[in-house]
Amino acid sequence: MTGEPSETIQQTLSDARLQLAIYSATNRLMTHRAGAVGPDLLPEYQELRNDANQLKKHTIDHLDYYLELFERNVIAYGGKVVYCTDSQEVADFVLSLAKQRGAHLIVKSKSMTTEEIHFNERLEKHQLEAVETDLGEYILQLAHQRPYHIVAPALHLTRYDVAEIFSKNLGVENEVVIEKQTRIARVALREKFLRADIGVTGANFLVADSGAVVVVENEGNARLTSSAPKIHIAVAGIEKLIPRAQDLGVFLTLLGRSATGQPLTVYTSFLSGPRRSGEIDGPDEFYVVLLDNGRTKLLADPEKRQSLYCIRCGACLNHCPVYRKIGGHNYPWVYSGPIGAIITPQFHGVLKDPWLPFASSLCGACAEVCPVNIEIPKLLLKLRSEVTDAQRREGQGGMERWAFGIWAWVMTHPRIYLMLARMGGLFAPMLPKVGLLGKWASQREIPKVAKTSFHQWWRERK
Amino acid sequence: MSSREVVLQNVRKALNRAAGLLPTTLAAPRLRVPIMDRNRYLTLFGQNFEKLGGKLFFSQEPGEAAPVLAELLQGKHAVASNAPFLTTCGVTALPQVQSGFTEREALRAACSTADVGITSADYALAETGTLVMLASPAEARLISLLPPVHVAVFPRSRLLANLDELLTVLPNPAEQTSSMVLITGPSRTADIEQILVRGVHGPGEIYAVIVESPR
Amino acid sequence: MTQVLERLGFQVDFPPAQTCCGQPAFNSGYPAEAGTVARHFLETFRGAEYIVVPSGSCTSMISHHYTDIFAGDEKMLALARGVAPRVWEFSRFLIEVAGVDDVGARFDGVVTYHDSCHALRELGIKDGPRKLLAKVKGLTLREMEAAEECCGFGGTFSVKFPEVSGGMARTKIDSILKTEAGTVVSIDSSCLMQLQGVIDRAGLPIRTAHLAEILAGT
Numbered sequence: 001m002t003g004e005p006s007e008t009i010q011q012t013l014s015d016a017r018l019q020l021a022i023y024s025a026t027n028r029l030m031t032h033r034a035g036a037v038g039p040d041l042l043p044e045y046q047e048l049r050n051d052a053n054q055l056k057k058h059t060i061d062h063l064d065y066y067l068e069l070f071e072r073n074v075i076a077y078g079g080k081v082v083y084c085t086d087s088q089e090v091a092d093f094v095l096s097l098a099k100q101r102g103a104h105l106i107v108k109s110k111s112m113t114t115e116e117i118h119f120n121e122r123l124e125k126h127q128l129e130a131v132e133t134d135l136g137e138y139i140l141q142l143a144h145q146r147p148y149h150i151v152a153p154a155l156h157l158t159r160y161d162v163a164e165i166f167s168k169n170l171g172v173e174n175e176v177v178i179e180k181q182t183r184i185a186r187v188a189l190r191e192k193f194l195r196a197d198i199g200v201t202g203a204n205f206l207v208a209d210s211g212a213v214v215v216v217e218n219e220g221n222a223r224l225t226s227s228a229p230k231i232h233i234a235v236a237g238i239e240k241l242i243p244r245a246q247d248l249g250v251f252l253t254l255l256g257r258s259a260t261g262q263p264l265t266v267y268t269s270f271l272s273g274p275r276r277s278g279e280i281d282g283p284d285e286f287y288v289v290l291l292d293n294g295r296t297k298l299l300a301d302p303e304k305r306q307s308l309y310c311i312r313c314g315a316c317l318n319h320c321p322v323y324r325k326i327g328g329h330n331y332p333w334v335y336s337g338p339i340g341a342i343i344t345p346q347f348h349g350v351l352k353d354p355w356l357p358f359a360s361s362l363c364g365a366c367a368e369v370c371p372v373n374i375e376i377p378k379l380l381l382k383l384r385s386e387v388t389d390a391q392r393r394e395g396q397g398g399m400e401r402w403a404f405g406i407w408a409w410v411m412t413h414p415r416i417y418l419m420l421a422r423m424g425g426l427f428a429p430m431l432p433k434v435g436l437l438g439k440w441a442s443q444r445e446i447p448k449v450a451k452t453s454f455h456q457w458w459r460e461r462k
Numbered sequence: 463m464s465s466r467e468v469v470l471q472n473v474r475k476a477l478n479r480a481a482g483l484l485p486t487t488l489a490a491p492r493l494r495v496p497i498m499d500r501n502r503y504l505t506l507f508g509q510n511f512e513k514l515g516g517k518l519f520f521s522q523e524p525g526e527a528a529p530v531l532a533e534l535l536q537g538k539h540a541v542a543s544n545a546p547f548l549t550t551c552g553v554t555a556l557p558q559v560q561s562g563f564t565e566r567e568a569l570r571a572a573c574s575t576a577d578v579g580i581t582s583a584d585y586a587l588a589e590t591g592t593l594v595m596l597a598s599p600a601e602a603r604l605i606s607l608l609p610p611v612h613v614a615v616f617p618r619s620r621l622l623a624n625l626d627e628l629l630t631v632l633p634n635p636a637e638q639t640s641s642m643v644l645i646t647g648p649s650r651t652a653d654i655e656q657i658l659v660r661g662v663h664g665p666g667e668i669y670a671v672i673v674e675s676p677r
Numbered sequence: 678m679t680q681v682l683e684r685l686g687f688q689v690d691f692p693p694a695q696t697c698c699g700q701p702a703f704n705s706g707y708p709a710e711a712g713t714v715a716r717h718f719l720e721t722f723r724g725a726e727y728i729v730v731p732s733g734s735c736t737s738m739i740s741h742h743y744t745d746i747f748a749g750d751e752k753m754l755a756l757a758r759g760v761a762p763r764v765w766e767f768s769r770f771l772i773e774v775a776g777v778d779d780v781g782a783r784f785d786g787v788v789t790y791h792d793s794c795h796a797l798r799e800l801g802i803k804d805g806p807r808k809l810l811a812k813v814k815g816l817t818l819r820e821m822e823a824a825e826e827c828c829g830f831g832g833t834f835s836v837k838f839p840e841v842s843g844g845m846a847r848t849k850i851d852s853i854l855k856t857e858a859g860t861v862v863s864i865d866s867s868c869l870m871q872l873q874g875v876i877d878r879a880g881l882p883i884r885t886a887h888l889a890e891i892l893a894g895t
Contacts, residue, residue, distance in 0.1 A: 009840065064474050067469075083470070139654075220664025220665075224664075264592060270643070279603075281566045281569060299477060300477075361845070411699070440839065444874025445873075
């Protein structure tokens with residue numbers, strides 16, 4: 001077997017409430033998306049997907065050029081660009097800046113990239129408080145949990161979970177009404193926004209011709225994070241670049257609709273540099289952290305570099321029947337679902353979680369809804385053969401390879417195949433249910449075999 | 463070698479590209495601006511704005527806007543931006559309205575306690591019911607963000623069809639401002655049990671007062 | 678399948694040396710082993726005018742993935758490219774080559790149709806089988822909510838991740854039950870085997886049937 005998945009998968013499958021939560025949340029997002037990209041509302045949907053794919057391909061294929069163009073424009077508008085090769089460099093930069101400015105409090109808006117680099121934990125080690133301000137992320141931070149879904153991070157929690165988390169950590173009464181819980185968070189975080197020294201956001205897009213960072217959200221916390229404190233730092237993977245502001249027509253049209261069915265999210269911020277002379281508010285300092293952290297590894301593979309086109313909409317998660325059963329926490333990394341399955345092995349090496357590319361029935365629902373046309377099933381297949389190759393080099397997985405070798409031999413010797421097939425069909429129900437047969441039988445009855453095989457039928461009728 | 467050099471070198475190595483190489487030509491952006499009678503923009507905007515939970519008022523001329531505002535502001539205290547259009551409409555003259563802030567701290571303090579934030583809007587997008595605000599000496603960022611209610615008063619001529627038309631008339635927002643925000647509905651979340659709640663961090667109520675006016 | 682094709686006037690041949698398209702090895706990360714079996718397939722069916730396949734996943738393996746397997750081998754790549762236009766999933770063959778949607782079949786009962794993933798997403802087969810079922814006398818077709826959701830088979834996925842696979846099948850079966858259909862039809866036997874296995878384990882009164890079975894009935 002190519003690696004065993006975790007036992008917590010079984011736990012998740014047996015938790016009826018959690019199954020219902022995952023299913024209904026993803027179902028809601030799927031339904032909304034379907035409405036928003038339907039032929040009546042968005043007849044140009046397929047065309048837009050192709051445009052997005054081509055724009056991303058062009059940008060990624062010429063990434064060095066666009067990085068430098070972006071950098072020049074950030075600087076031209078008074079901002080600074082900080083390249084970081086890995087997670088610790090990002091933390092080092094922020095810590096050093098905070099020290100220089102005497103900063104103690106950071107507010108953060110939702111950013112999967114900062115989850116990836118364990119941003120908050122790294123800062124906490126040095127007594128620098130980084131408060132999550134997206135409601136879902138705020139709750140998770142208090143509960144010390146990681147996000148369950150790229151777009152709906154707390155979808156696994158109930159209002160009762162939230163009530164407990166708030167009363168334990170904020171010293172408030174146990175409040176189970178969701179509107180009131182939101183109010184509690186609004187008040188608690190408003191104080192942080194207005195007191196914070198630094199605001200850290202992610203970036204949905206980096207616009208090369210404008211030196212701009214684009215952040216989309218529904219709550220308003222990213223706006224507050226980037227507008228209230230005197231310093232704004234945007235942390236983004238180098239793959240977030242798009243060439244021109246005018247390309248946002250394609251990307252913004254696809255992103256909201258694919259993620260939640262919204263033609264546009266409530267707030268879309270296009271931020272370029274610190275406040276200009278004459279502007280009354282906004283940050284005095286503007287930094288964009290461009291993170292590699294292994295992305296150049298993915299970039300180096302011509303077939304798989306399309307994994308970097310991802311705009312983090314979450315549609316693949318919502319449509320994946322496997323994600324909808326095992327949920328976000330059973331994936332080994334912060335990125336879950338189909339996109340997580342293809343990038344995790346590329347970042348961490350295929351032998352770290354060798355089961356991951358196999359945890360898919362290759363149904364293709366993900367590729368069907370990906371707004372930038374990433375060929376996810378194709379990449380999963382490629383990764384599967386990379387796993388088996390790597391295992392062979394490490395002297396692992398011999399049994400399975402040998403088994404398939406035998407299988408291939410049988411399949412090229414029809415008479416042997418027919419004999420074995422006949423025997424297998426007749427005897428399988430009697431065999432002890434161990435090994436592969438055991439795995440099949442754990443969920444299903446053994447298939448019944450016809451009395452007369454097709455081969456026999458064909459011979460007999462001549 | 464600096465991190466900058468390391469990253470760029472790794473990118474070039476991965477792509478097998480020499481430094482300084484220009485990219486292949488990129489097709490012009492495909493912007494889809496619908497061919498629509500401009501008279502339809504107002505109705506369309508209204509439909510979409512209200513679908514999001516916003517409330518729309520229409521005034522035949524600037525003088526009619528202030529009474530609408532006065533009605534909305536009853537018993538409330540508001541901060542208004544320095545947009546000239548607000549003065550034209552007599553909004554800044556209303557008794558409950560504070561405006562003329564040019565200093566960041568004073569503005570923030572006023573916005574933190576105000577019940578309503580009043581701004582104009584640089585553009586509005588009909589297809590999505592969106593308000594477009596560019597930060598400037600006339601428009602501060604926090605007025606449309608801190609108070610729990612946001613009112614935007616603007617002339618009908620600023621209505622555009624959609625995002626693509628905005629990007630057509632404003633291909634380079636960075637040249638104009640450090641912050642362009644597209645506001646599509648009141649602040650909201652469905653993070654807890656997928657139940658929709660409005661007014662998380664931004665305003666939970668938004669109003670648009672559109673004025674029939676040449677500019 | 679043979680009965681239906683002969684009823685329509687086609688001459689059907691069945692090369693007895695055929696075994697498998699190679700998909701199980703390919704999907705498990707063993708393209709070389711899959712290639713061995715694929716070679717045998719190409720040899721066995723050399724010269725066939727139309728290769729009709731009662732399986733969406735086998736068809737797409739042959740028409741879409743053989744070129745992936747043989748990417749480095751010019752001679753085999755040419756053979757792979759040559760076979761792609763000759764291989765036809767059964768329902769598509771009926772609609773597009775035979776040009777019929779009524780094959781004179783009869784089936785009394787309520788049926789629901791399961792869109793197998795490879796057929797739907799790799800081959801674009803969606804309306805064809807439904808058209809064929811619509812013309813079967815006595816048959817009532819009732820669509821299930823999650824017709825396009827995966828049954829959970831996925832080849833070796835079914836035994837590598839049996840609980841997840843079983844869970845996916847049970848979700849699918851819930852959807853089938855809501856239609857109150859007595860039979861679920863598909864163009865892929867692997868889907869049917871997966872579903873029937875879970876149905877029998879749960880002791881439910883649902884039958885699975887391949888489209889060919891339904892169309893052969895008179």
